[in-house]
Structure formats: structure tokens, C-alpha cells
Amino acid sequence: xxxxxxxxxxxxxxxxxxxxxxxxxxxxxxxxxxxxxxxxxxxxxxxxxxxxxxxxxxxxxxxxxxxxxxxxxxxxxxxxxxxxxxxxxxxxxxxxxxxxxxxxxxxxxxxxxxxxxxxxxxxxxxxxxxxxxxxxxxxxxxxxxxxxxxxxxxxxxxxxxxxxxxxxxxxxxxxxxxxxxxxxxxxxxxxxxxxxxxxxxxxxxxxxxxxxxxxxxxxxxxxxxxxxxxxxxxxxxxxxxxxxxxxxxxxxxxxxxxxxxxxxxxxxxxxxxxxxxxxxxxxxxxxxxxxxxxxxxxxxxxxxxxxxxxxxxxxxxxxxxxxxxxxxxxxxxxxxxxxxxx
Amino acid sequence: xxxxxxxxxxxxxxxxxxxxxxxxxxxxxxxxxxxxxxxxxxxxxxxxxxxxxxxxxxxxxxxxxxxxxxxxxxxxxxxxxxxxxxxxxxxxxxxxxxxxxxxxxxxxxxxxxxxxxxxxxxxxxxxxxxxxxxxxxxxxxxxxxxxxxxxxxxxxxxxxxxxxxxxxxxxxxxxxxxxxxxxxxxxxxxxxxxxxxxxxxxxxxxxxxxxxxxxxxxxxxxxxxxxxxxxxxxxxxxxxxxxxxxxxxxxxxxxxxxxxxxxxxxxxxxxxxxxxxxxxxxxxxxxxxxxxxxxxxxxxxxxxxxxxxxxxxxxxxxxxxxxxxxxxxxxxxxxxxxxxxx
DNA sequence: CTGTTAGCGCGTTCAT
DNA sequence: ATGAACGCGCTAACAG
Numbered sequence: 001x002x003x004x005x006x007x008x009x010x011x012x013x014x015x016x017x018x019x020x021x022x023x024x025x026x027x028x029x030x031x032x033x034x035x036x037x038x039x040x041x042x043x044x045x046x047x048x049x050x051x052x053x054x055x056x057x058x059x060x061x062x063x064x065x066x067x068x069x070x071x072x073x074x075x076x077x078x079x080x081x082x083x084x085x086x087x088x089x090x091x092x093x094x095x096x097x098x099x100x101x102x103x104x105x106x107x108x109x110x111x112x113x114x115x116x117x118x119x120x121x122x123x124x125x126x127x128x129x130x131x132x133x134x135x136x137x138x139x140x141x142x143x144x145x146x147x148x149x150x151x152x153x154x155x156x157x158x159x160x161x162x163x164x165x166x167x168x169x170x171x172x173x174x175x176x177x178x179x180x181x182x183x184x185x186x187x188x189x190x191x192x193x194x195x196x197x198x199x200x201x202x203x204x205x206x207x208x209x210x211x212x213x214x215x216x217x218x219x220x221x222x223x224x225x226x227x228x229x230x231x232x233x234x235x236x237x238x239x240x241x242x243x244x245x246x247x248x249x250x251x252x253x254x255x256x257x258x259x260x261x262x263x264x265x266x267x268x269x270x271x272x273x274x275x276x277x278x279x280x281x282x283x284x285x286x287x288x289x290x291x292x293x294x295x296x297x298x299x300x301x302x303x304x305x306x307x308x309x310x311x312x313x314x315x316x317x318x319x320x321x322x323x324x325x326x327x328x329x330x331x332x333x334x335x336x337x338x339x340x341x342x
Numbered sequence: 343x344x345x346x347x348x349x350x351x352x353x354x355x356x357x358x359x360x361x362x363x364x365x366x367x368x369x370x371x372x373x374x375x376x377x378x379x380x381x382x383x384x385x386x387x388x389x390x391x392x393x394x395x396x397x398x399x400x401x402x403x404x405x406x407x408x409x410x411x412x413x414x415x416x417x418x419x420x421x422x423x424x425x426x427x428x429x430x431x432x433x434x435x436x437x438x439x440x441x442x443x444x445x446x447x448x449x450x451x452x453x454x455x456x457x458x459x460x461x462x463x464x465x466x467x468x469x470x471x472x473x474x475x476x477x478x479x480x481x482x483x484x485x486x487x488x489x490x491x492x493x494x495x496x497x498x499x500x501x502x503x504x505x506x507x508x509x510x511x512x513x514x515x516x517x518x519x520x521x522x523x524x525x526x527x528x529x530x531x532x533x534x535x536x537x538x539x540x541x542x543x544x545x546x547x548x549x550x551x552x553x554x555x556x557x558x559x560x561x562x563x564x565x566x567x568x569x570x571x572x573x574x575x576x577x578x579x580x581x582x583x584x585x586x587x588x589x590x591x592x593x594x595x596x597x598x599x600x601x602x603x604x605x606x607x608x609x610x611x612x613x614x615x616x617x618x619x620x621x622x623x624x625x626x627x628x629x630x631x632x633x634x635x636x637x638x639x640x641x642x643x644x645x646x647x648x649x650x651x652x653x654x655x656x657x658x659x660x661x662x663x664x665x666x667x668x669x670x671x672x673x674x675x676x677x678x679x680x681x682x683x684x
Numbered sequence: 685c686t687g688t689t690a691g692c693g694c695g696t697t698c699a700t
Numbered sequence: 701a702t703g704a705a706c707g708c709g710c711t712a713a714c715a716g
Contacts, residue, residue, distance in 0.1 A: 016703085018703095032702090057693080058693080059695080071424060075415065094440075094459060097437050256628055287629060346709095348710085361686075364711060372686085
């Protein structure tokens with residue numbers, strides 16, 4: 001375990017000063033070509049490598065950014081992170097991952113922890129919008145650390161965000177069902193204190209209204225994003241006096257549960273009941289009865305969030321202008337809703 | 343954007359020395375209760391937070407560890423990372439993510455980059471075992487930076503690893519097919535320069551031999567882990583003069599392709615052809631015709647890899663003992679191979 | 685118990 | 701073009 005060589009080591013060997021070595025290595029102009037070459041050569045020879053930690057302490061930039069997500073083992077978040085990493089790596093940044101498991105206290109803890117680690121910015125998807133305290137976010141703003149929300153955001157002045165147009169995604173999905181001839185479309189919703197679920201709900205509602213279809217609150221049911229929960233809720237719907245002929249789900253997992261339950265009731269998909277999910281999880285494509293879903297282009301979302309961060313980081317802190325990027329979702333039509341083959 | 347307060351700020355305010363502040367904050371015993379309380383109170387009051395960067399430079403420990411994977415948006419790797427993060431977070435470590443996209447040069451680059459960032463250890467899954475140069479790994483050893491392989495490893499003296507028993511996983515899967523009455527079992531293999539695929543191949547082979555079934559190299563075909571590739575290879579197999587009545591695939595994706603192709607040929611699963619995959623990807627469970635697969639317990643793998651790292655990190659660098667943990671895989675039997683209902 | 689000094693490795697004045 | 705000195709924020713060694 002040999003000690004790492006520092007600029008002092010190579011300075012000593014060359015009987016010059018560490019400052020000169022530093023200058024030579026960093027391409028400072030005021031240096032003779034001779035010593036530059038000499039320094040570079042011996043640096044290579046001695047396997048010198050810059051200690052970014054010292055640089056970070058000196059410059060105040062760690063070239064680390066923190067990414068906080070509810071959990072990483074979901075295709076959506078993993079893909080966003082992939083996009084972030086790919087965009088940031090060429091710029092010399094490293095990505096630190098934190099998970100909140102939807103626990104607010106962990107979210108706060110993670111932010112503080114990342115702050116102590118002197119990250120240059122934080123990109124995150126909020127775990128829960130219920131709580132009023134945005135104190136931990138304000139803290140970031142005060143410290144001048146760029147904060148960027150993706151997907152699950154909160155409206156805070158001065159904070160940029162990258163989301164998809166959930167309203168449009170839901171609107172398009174519902175319109176599609178209507179165009180396929182569906183007359184009574186149920187909605188498996190989710191905690192509408194989160195903007196994404198609220199907007200999906202509103203998009204669904206508006207599509208109905210625009211098409212002159214009665215909006216019936218009784219067939220809008222909050223359902224946790226789990227297959228089994230989807231089954232349960234669907235069972236309720238199918239046992240109603242006036243059951244739906246289509247289900248628009250705010251989650252692919254509940255959509256899958258819905259499909260299972262519909263089949264269990266001996267009904268046909270899409271003929272008797274059509275189903276549309278949300279997120280375009282990989283499995284929706286793989287199913288024998290493939291599932292129509294709304295794609296959120298997560299990798300792209302990550303890339304853009306990263307770009308927004310880079311802009312803010314290089315903005316030499318002029319005006320704290322916030323940027324709100326809204327990506328357009330794409331409806332991927334598959335078997336579970338395609339009644340009319342053109 | 344207020345400057346961060348340092349121990350000097352609070353020392354100045356209290357007319358004491360920064361060293362004393364440091365001691366008070368760190369629970370050093372040789373300090374009066376009075377000043378301790380005073381320091382702690384004013385620290386809180388001034389919103390003091392320790393700069394881990396300075397600590398890292400001083401101590402040589404950054405409390406960051408690097409995780410290198412081919413890509414993060416695969417359920418397996420994402421789950422391993424989840425396990426790592428969850429295990430390490432309570433110990434104060436942060437996890438830095440790097441992707442190689444199976445490019446060897448990126449693998450080397452990532453290691454160097456992480457090294458410059460002074461990570462305390464590297465946990466990784468190798469991208470490609472072809473190349474002979476393990477120079478970048480030796481470098482880590484020389485520097486005394488713990489290196490731990492998970493899943494895709496390389497045998498290097500002094501390097502610990504956490505893997506599953508791929509041989510057993512394949513052996514059990516093949517035995518299961520034999521027990522179901524299958525007589526001619528094909529194998530969708532993959533690049534066998536990687537230990538995991540080599541061992542799966544060997545386990546498959548051994549199970550055949552142990553059961554007195556002829557091993558036929560012509561129905562072992564290397565296939566990239568893609569659905570479409572699985573279809574192509576399966577087409578070849580089904581068009582043979584003596585086609586297989588079962589397929590053991592080293593990947594769930596090729597298994598899925600196989601299933602699609604078998605159905606396209608008008609054959610029934612599992613009656614005509616049984617299929618077993620590997621990895622227990624989420625979709626294998628969700629399919630209407632669920633797919634039998636071998637579970638690798640990725641979260642557990644990540645947790646254990648993290649624990650091995652912690653041991654090495656705290657081992658006060660005595661003997662460079664390597665640890666090779668081999669987890670037992672679990673065969674999850676589902677529709678695609680269950681002919682005999684008990 | 686507390687202050688003084690020094691150093692982790694680097695870049696950056698200010699001189700020369 | 702180069703050297704000397706300093707500071708980033710913190711802890712540890714040595715005094716007292």
C-alpha cells in the first residue's frame with residue numbers, strides 16, 4: 001500500500017516548488033515549455049493523480065451531486081438516474097444516490113447528509129407532498145445549492161423542475177378510450193396530494209367533460225400502486241350495478257391487477273373492459289395481452305434535469321431564475337385497449 | 343446565500359480555540375461540561391454543520407464508496423444497489439454510481455475517477471472478463487482500497503466477492519425440467535468468458551449427465567440477453583430435425599423470446615415445450631403464462647457485499663484475507679414448466 | 685482542561 | 701517564469 005504521490009513529491013524530486021508543479025499541471029500559461037514537459041513526464045512516471053478532495057476543499061466544489069428518490073429499484077427511477085449519470089459524467093460529476101422509502105424524515109436526513117458532504121446540487125423526486133414544511137428546501141436555497149425536482153415536485157419559488165404533462169397524458173389516454181367506444185370509464189387514482197396523481201385525475205375528468213360523458217366520482221377510487229390493490233379495487237368496480245367498460249389507471253401495476261381481476265370475472269379485454277395504465281413499465285410491453293400505457297421518457301427526463309442543473313451551476317449565480325420543463329407524454333397503444341383495428 | 347459557519351466562527355464568538363470547539367463537538371472526554379454545553383448550544387444556534395470534506399482530507403476517509411455496474415436501469419443491478427445503499431447508509435457512507443455500458447475503457451476510467459475522488463472502497467460487477475489486463479484492479483489493491491465483486495466477478499487473489507451459485511441454479515433448473523419429464527433440453531447460453539454464464543452452462547451439463555441424458559452441444563447456443571435474440575435462436579431450435587422439448591435459458595429475456603416463438607409455432611407451453619429462465623425479473627411473475635426462473639436475491643447480494651466491505655474497511659488492514667460469499671439461488675417454479683401438478 | 689502548532693493536498697496571490 | 705506564503709476546515713500531537 002504505497003502512499004499516493006502529491007505535487008510536493010514531484011516538486012521535491014525536481015527541486016522546484018509545488019506551486020510550479022500545480023501550474024504546469026493545470027496548463028497555466030506563465031510557465032516555460034521545458035519545465036512543463038519535465039513536470040508532466042515525471043508526474044506520469046510517478047503515477048501522480050490529483051486528489052479531488054483537496055481540490056474540493058479549496059475550491060468549494062466537490063463535483064458530486066446528490067440524487068434522492070423514493071427507491072431505486074423501480075424501472076422509472078432507475079431510468080431517470082441512468083439519464084442523469086450519463087449526462088453528468090462527461091462533465092466530471094459523480095452521482096450520489098439516496099433513497100427515502102417515502103419517509104419524510106429520511107428525506108430531510110438525506111438532504112442534510114448530502115449537504116454536509118458538500119454536494120454541488122441536489123436532484124430529487126419528492127416522497128410526499130403532504131407535509132407543509134419545506135424548510136429543508138429553503139435551507140438549500142439559502143446555501144445557494146441548486147435544487148431540481150423531477151417528476152414528483154413541489155411548487156417552490158426559485159426551484160426548477162422537470163416533469164411530464166400528467167394532465168395531457170391522462171387526457172390522451174381517456175380520449176383514446178372514448179374513441180374506442182368506451183362509455184363508462186373508471187379511474188384508479190392515487191394519493192392526490194401529489195401533483196402527478198392530481199393532474200392525472202384532472203386530465204381524465206376533463207377528457208370526459210369535453211366528450212360529453214358524465215363524470216361519476218363513484219368510479220374514481222384511490223388505490224395504492226400494487227397489483228393486489230388493483231385487483232381489489234377492480235373487484236369493487238365490476239360488482240357495481242352499473243360497472244365500467246374501461247379502466248384508466250394511474251399506475252401500470254394497478255392496471256395489471258385490474259386485468260387479472262377482469263379475466264377472473266370471465267370478461268374479455270379489451271372487448272368487455274378496456275384497460276390503460278401509466279408509466280410504460282417494461283412488463284406492459286412483454287405481456288401476451290400487452291397493456292396500453294403512457295410513456296414518461298424517464299431517461300430523457302434525467303438527462304434534462306441534469307442539463308438544468310448544469311445551467312444553474314454555471315450561471316455564476318446571477319438571477320435565481322427558475323426553469324420549469326414539462327415533457328410531453330406519449331400514449332403507447334397496445335392490446336388492452338385496442339378494439340377498433342384500422 | 344450565507345456562508346457556512348465553521349468551528350472558527352463559533353470559537354471566535356466564544357473567545358476560545360477552534361481545537362476546543364472541535365473537541366467539544368466530538369465528545370472528547372477531556373473537556374469541561376460547562377464549555378461543552380456552551381459550544382453545543384452556540385453551534386446549534388449558529389446552524390453549524392460539519393464539513394465532511396475537510397474531515398475527509400484530514401482523515402483520508404471520504405465515507406463515499408463507488409459502485410460500478412454495466413447499467414443501472416436493470417432490475418437486478420438496481421436491486422443490488424438498493425441493498426448496498428440500505429446497508430451502508432446507517433454507517434454514514436454515501437454511494438456513488440457509475441455505469442460502464444459494458445465498455446472496458448469506461449470501466450477503467452470509472453475506477454480512476456472514483457480513485458481520484460478518494461472513495462473508501464469500490465463494489466462492482468465486471469463488464470467483461472475477456473480482457474487479460476487486471477491492471478486497474480491491481481492498482482486498487484496497491485492503494486489498499488477495498489474492492490469487492492458482486493455477481494460478475496474475476497478471480498483475483500486478495501479480492502472478495504459475493505455471487506450466487508450459478509452452477510447450482512442451473513443444475514436445479516435443469517433437474518426440474520428432467521423431473522417434469524423433459525428428454526431433450528436445449529440451453530440458451532451467453533458469453534461463457536463470463537463466469538456466471540460458464541457456470542450456468544456447466545450446471546446444466548452436469549444435471550443432464552447425472553440423469554443419464556445425452557448432452558448435445560448442438561442445442562447449446564450463445565444468445566445475447568434480448569427478447570428478439572431469444573426468438574431467433576428458438577426458431578433455429580424448433581426447426582431442427584430433432585427439436586427440444588424444453589429450453590433452459592440463462593436469461594429471462596431470451597426465455598421470453600423463446601416463449602413467443604414457441605407459441606408462434608403453434609406449440610403449447612409447457613406441454614410441448616417447457617421453458618425456464620434465469621434472474622427472476624419482475625415480468626416473469628406478471629405474465630399470464632408466468633415463467634419459471636432462478637431467483638438471485640439481488641437485494642440480499644447487495645447487503646452482503648456492503649457488509650463484506652465494512653468488514654474490510656474496519657479490518658485495520660491486517661491480513662489481506664479475501665472472502666468469497668456464495669449465495670444459494672432459489673428456483674421459482676411457475677406455469678412455463680409445470681406439467682405435473684401434484 | 686485548554687491553547688498552540690502543524691498538516692491533510694491543492695491552487696492562488698504577491699513578490700521576485 | 702518561479703518561489704514563498706497562505707487558506708480551505710478540521711483534527712491530533714504536544715504543551716502547559
